[in-house]
Amino acid sequence: MLQLIVNENYHALSKKAAQIVAKQVQEKPTAAIGFATGSTPLGLYRELIQMYQRKEVSFDRITTFNLDEYVGLTKKHSQSYYHFMWENFFSKVDIKEHQIHFPDGVYEDADAACEKYERQLEEAGGVDLQILGIGANGHIGFNEPADTFTMTTHIVELAEQTIEANSRFFADKSEVPRKAITMGIGSIMKAKSILLLASDESKAEAIRDIFTGIVDPQIPASILQLHPNVMVLVNAEAASLLQP
Ligand code: GLP
Numbered sequence: 001m002l003q004l005i006v007n008e009n010y011h012a013l014s015k016k017a018a019q020i021v022a023k024q025v026q027e028k029p030t031a032a033i034g035f036a037t038g039s040t041p042l043g044l045y046r047e048l049i050q051m052y053q054r055k056e057v058s059f060d061r062i063t064t065f066n067l068d069e070y071v072g073l074t075k076k077h078s079q080s081y082y083h084f085m086w087e088n089f090f091s092k093v094d095i096k097e098h099q100i101h102f103p104d105g106v107y108e109d110a111d112a113a114c115e116k117y118e119r120q121l122e123e124a125g126g127v128d129l130q131i132l133g134i135g136a137n138g139h140i141g142f143n144e145p146a147d148t149f150t151m152t153t154h155i156v157e158l159a160e161q162t163i164e165a166n167s168r169f170f171a172d173k174s175e176v177p178r179k180a181i182t183m184g185i186g187s188i189m190k191a192k193s194i195l196l197l198a199s200d201e202s203k204a205e206a207i208r209d210i211f212t213g214i215v216d217p218q219i220p221a222s223i224l225q226l227h228p229n230v231m232v233l234v235n236a237e238a239a240s241l242l243q244p
Contacts, residue, residue, distance in 0.1 A: 002211065002230045006239045010199045013233050014043025017131075020195055020231065021048060022057040024129045032063040034130035034188075035089070036141075037081045040197045041131055045089040052093040060094040063124050067132070067141035068182035069105035071155060079169055080105060103153055103181040113181060114153040121153075121187060130191035134198050137161050138206040138219035142182035145218040151186030155179055185223055193229040196221070198238040207234055208241040 007013035021044065024031055035041075051057045066081060073080035082102050090100060101120050107113035121127065132140050137159060143150065144159045158166075158178055167173040188194070198207050209219045210232070216222050224230045 001228055002225055002232050004211070004232050004234070004239075004242070007233060007235050009235055010043055013197065013199055013235050014047050017041075017044040017195060017197055017233055018047030018051060021129065021131070022051055024193075025057055025059060025062055028128060029058070029061045030063070031128040032065060032124045032126065034065045034067065034127040034132075034183075034191055035085060036067050036131045036133045036197075037084045038133040040133040040199050042088060043199075044131070044197065045092075049089065049092045058094055059099075060096075062095070062099060063101065064090070064095065064099055065101045065121060065124070065127055065183075066103070067130075067188070068180050069103050070177040071105050071179035071181055072177050073105050075102075079175075103183070105177075105181060107181075110155050110181075114155065117153040117181075117183070118187065121183075121190075127191040128193065130188060130194045132188070132194060132196045132221075134196060134203055134206050134210075134221050135162060136165065136202045136206060138209055138221045140185075140188060140196075140221045140224075142180040143185055143188075143220040145220060147217060149185040149217045149220070149223060152184040153181065153187055154184055155181050185220065189223065189227055191227075194224065194227055194231070196224065196230060196232045197234075198232070199235045201237040201240065203234075203238045204241040207232070207238050211242060 069081045075082040103117045104113045142156050163176045210221045
């Protein structure tokens with residue numbers, strides 16, 4: 001079930017999202033939280049850092065799982081998602097390296113790397129709260145539009161639109177990795193609750209498309225309609241194509 005919450009602006013959306021994440025951690029200090037990268041959750045991370053500084057929340061007992069990583073980028077690479085999370089959130093709160101889980105972007109055996117991540121998710125008892133952004137093409141994590149849903153952690157060829165969108169973080173488009181390792185649709189759907197954030201006009205179509213009632217692997221996020229507990233936090237721009 002999708003619960004839509006329209007916020008006045010990006011700041012309000014980020015604050016609301018932070019309250020939801022903090023509440024989860026306060027209620028279950030050992031919670032497994034699924035984190036997402038991208039520009040959209042940055043405001044959420046800033047709010048959480050402030051709440052931590054005000055001693056309203058502590059993350060020292062949580063387990064973290066990130067959605068995805070570029071293939072070929074090491075943890076230390078300035079554009080790796082590990083580096084992004086470390087710089088923008090983990091290092092600013094009381095999260096230590098041993099609490100962090102990421103799919104390996106650098107591996108010898110792709111299948112083993114994917115299986116390892118699925119095992120880690122399972123051993124943690126699944127994710128309690130999964131934070132998600134959404135691609136303009138409806139992707140979640142790096143699950144790109146396709147003819148079928150891929151259920152478990154897998155290696156994916158990035159869509160041209162995604163490479164284009166993400167090239168803003170690289171010196172040149174040719175530097176954007178062509179592949180990523182991502183949690184699958186099933187891995188995401190196993191989360192007990194999901195918080196999807198969208199805050200830009202470029203996401204309005206994707207947001208409209210997940211409220212149609214139709215589940216279509218060409219719009220990967222449309223699967224969320226089958227999940228029992230999804231909060232969709234948007235601002236007016238991202239909600240602009242939804243019928244009132
Ligand atoms: C990336 C990530 C996604 C993210 C999406 C949107 O490709 N793999 O997890 O949701 O982009 O990013 P942004 O929030 O910057 O628009």
